[in-house]
Amino acid sequence: MNNPPLLQVRRLSRSFDRNVPVLRDVSFSLTEGSWTILAGSNGSGKTVLMNHLNGLEKPDKGEILFRGQKIETMGDEIRRRVGLVFQNSDLQFVEQTVARELAFGPTNLGLPRRKIELRVQEVCDELGLEKLMDRRPHTLSGGEKKRVAIGGILVMEPDLLVLDEPFTGLDWAGVDQVLRTLIPLHKKGMSLLLITHDLAKCAAHSDRMIILSEGRIRREGTPEEILPGVEEWGIRRPEGLTWLK
Ligand SMILES: Nc1ncnc2c1ncn2[C@@H]1O[C@H](COP(=O)(O)OP(=O)(O)O)[C@@H](O)[C@H]1O
């Protein structure tokens, strides 16, 4: 028997104002271990779609299944399984030091102190955050902030990491830092959904690409299949090889 996909979105629709649908009959699946890019121009519905993936927002129609189970039957568990890294790291931070920021999620889950310390240390080592542990998150560089925000989600041991426009506002060194964080995570088996309008920085690392335009899925396939036609959907086509390849 085939295993169900990691995440399956089925015929999702959502409007805020009845006359203006933001997501229209959106269906797609993510497989275990995949690095998928969800690409779309500004206003295409990417962030709204992301907020549905772990139940933060509820669709008007349609459903989402995590490993075959409807997410609304999973309670808070779905928030742990599907970790969202928001576009603006500053809005994600709640604590006064990086160490406390990393401990925040597991503390809220009520995990035993020893387990929290262990998870924080693991993520600190994995992402190379040791030198930042006593810093205030808000005072970090853009790339450092994004790594800490990713760390704050990884401590929850998600099965899918979703990142909304993780390169926004980052300089070259910041983008480099973020990619150098994501590439080994993916190599170790983490499933990634990277949401962006900026394919140049990440296309080379993905194995699947989904195009969203005006709330509809327009294309789905391998980067080789999708990249040549992306400009039709208002997304810039990267020239040649992209970052860190
Ligand atoms: N809370 C909301 N209320 C009303 N409209 C919204 C809300 N959130 C998003 N929208 C609208 O939904 C559309 C898609 O937004 P969004 O998902 O943020 O786009 P993207 O992330 O692709 O740039 C936009 O037209 C936006 O104005």
Ligand SMILES: [Mg+2]
């Ligand atoms: Mg957005």
